[in-house]
Amino acid sequence: MKLTVNGNEMELACQSAFEVREQIGRQTDIVILNGFQIDKDCQLSENDVLSVIQKGVMPKEEELESMMMARHTPHVHKQLKEGRVAIAGLGGLGSNIAVMLARIGVGQLLLVDFDIVEPSNLNRQSYYIRHLGLPKTLALKEQLEEINPFITINTETIKITEENVKQLFSGYDIVCEAFDKPDQKSMLINTALEQLPAVKIVSASGMAGYESSNRIQTTRPMKRLYLCGDLETGARVGRGLMAPRVQICAGHQANMILRLLIGQEEI
Amino acid sequence: MKVNGHLVELKKQQSLYEYLMEKNFKLTLIAVERNGEIVPKATYKEVLLEEEDTLEIVQFVGGG
Numbered sequence: 001m002k003l004t005v006n007g008n009e010m011e012l013a014c015q016s017a018f019e020v021r022e023q024i025g026r027q028t029d030i031v032i033l034n035g036f037q038i039d040k041d042c043q044l045s046e047n048d049v050l051s052v053i054q055k056g057v058m059p060k061e062e063e064l065e066s067m068m069m070a071r072h073t074p075h076v077h078k079q080l081k082e083g084r085v086a087i088a089g090l091g092g093l094g095s096n097i098a099v100m101l102a103r104i105g106v107g108q109l110l111l112v113d114f115d116i117v118e119p120s121n122l123n124r125q126s127y128y129i130r131h132l133g134l135p136k137t138l139a140l141k142e143q144l145e146e147i148n149p150f151i152t153i154n155t156e157t158i159k160i161t162e163e164n165v166k167q168l169f170s171g172y173d174i175v176c177e178a179f180d181k182p183d184q185k186s187m188l189i190n191t192a193l194e195q196l197p198a199v200k201i202v203s204a205s206g207m208a209g210y211e212s213s214n215r216i217q218t219t220r221p222m223k224r225l226y227l228c229g230d231l232e233t234g235a236r237v238g239r240g241l242m243a244p245r246v247q248i249c250a251g252h253q254a255n256m257i258l259r260l261l262i263g264q265e266e267i
Numbered sequence: 268m269k270v271n272g273h274l275v276e277l278k279k280q281q282s283l284y285e286y287l288m289e290k291n292f293k294l295t296l297i298a299v300e301r302n303g304e305i306v307p308k309a310t311y312k313e314v315l316l317e318e319e320d321t322l323e324i325v326q327f328v329g330g331g
Contacts, residue, residue, distance in 0.1 A: 093331040182327040183295045189325075190298050193305035208330040221271075221323045222300040234328030241330050 004049045006059075007066025017042045017050060025052040032070040049074045065150045069105055076262050077105055081151075083261040086110040086172040088160055088188055090136040092246035093204055093253065094178030095126035100254040102144040106261065108152045109144070110172060111137050114159040124243040160184070165191040169199065174257055177203035178250075180241075182234065193224060202256045206230040207249035209239045216245065218252045218267045226260075226267065228252035269321040277318055284311040287324070297326045 003012055005020060014020045017033050018041040031038055032051040044050075051070035053059070059067055069077045083106045087094045090113035101109060117131040117139050131139035137155035144153050156168060165188060169175050175192055179185050185203060192199055206229035207216060215230040229249050235241050256267065268277045283306060287294065299306045300323040306314055316322075 089331060091331050178331055180329060180331040182329045185327040185331075186296050186298055189327075190305065190308055193298070194307050203327075204331060205325075205327045206330070208328075221325050222298070222305070223303055225298070225300075225325070227325065229328075232328060233330075235330035246331070 001044060002046055003044065004047070004066075006051055006053075006063045014044065016044060017048075020044070020050055021052050025054060029054050034074045035070070035072055037071070065105075068148065068150075072104070079262050080105045080258070081107040083174075084108040084110075084172050085174045085176060085257055085261075086112065086169050087176045087178055088112050088169075089178035089180065089184075090115075090125075090140055091121065091178065091180050092124035092241055092243070093207075093250045094176065095136065095140055096124075096247050096250035097176055097178060097254045097257070098140055098144060099126050099147065100251070101257065102148045102151060102153075104258060105148060105151060106257075108154070110154045110156065110168075111140055112156045112158065112160060112168060113137055114157060124241055124246045160188060162187060162191050166195040169196060172199065174260055175199055175201050176253060176257060177201055178253070180235070189225060193222070200224050200226070200260055202226045202228070202253050202260070204228045204249050204253055206233045207245045208233045208235040208241050210242060210245065213245065213248050216248050216252060218256050220267045226253075226256050228256065268316060268318055271322070271324060277316055281316060282312050283314040283316060283322075286316055287311065292324065292326060297324055299324050 001012060003010060017031050017038060021029055021031050030053050033042055034049050051067050053067050085101060085106055087098050090111055098111060113136040116133055116135050117127045121127055127139050135157045137157045141153050141155055177185055177188050189201055189203060192201055205227055211233055218228045220226050268275050302321055
């Protein structure tokens, strides 16, 4: 039977998943069949995708990537690997979105921010004490390389303006708007939609405070603009930005980006 | 005219700019799509609204 085991296509006589484990691994190894970790043996079908992972052992580099992606729904990895996504702003939204996109193996990421990491970022942004004072681009790149060394990460430590949007983001299928300031959000969206005719934007508006999680939604107000958030709850004096709602919103954005990369345009 | 999914009566001939001002939108915080195409900010004063128009107006709030 033709199977993909730990990223390698092979012809095996095995009829069940645990027979494969017996043949190539040991009994305590975990087995992931077509994206799902199984604890009971399953019959195999032609072209099934299996990972047999020995816990606590560093796998060979050529097997590591396929093991990392073993919990994906099968066959999305290639599409994600070919994906090119630019993230504008590396604060509470952008840093967390970048981490999620790296985890799912989006092949090429562009990280853009002009700022450095400071203490008030740590309540919601994906940085650590050791990053204080570093440019966010570099602090984030360092983390992403530790999460997934198999993707390409480009950085631009620069302020995004009307003048450089076109040059920065040409060549990217998706631009993720992850700014803090509403006038910057508006500037990027207007400029990108006007000047980059094919780009899709996944943006956010309204995720401050600790209102209900369930008010945060993904919408598609324009043909090429997806908008996540509750659309109302802005940050202001007396209403801060905190990790849970910001990360819920980041999750909405990251999932919409994932959907677009595998060809699902509906929200 | 249809604005953000709701039918709106266009009482007089007016530009997109005049309409947005009348409704108290802050120009620096919005993006407008008219009949499926983004309207460049520089042209808001020249765009005359028509009854058949479909507008999507997005106004952003801060936080990220």
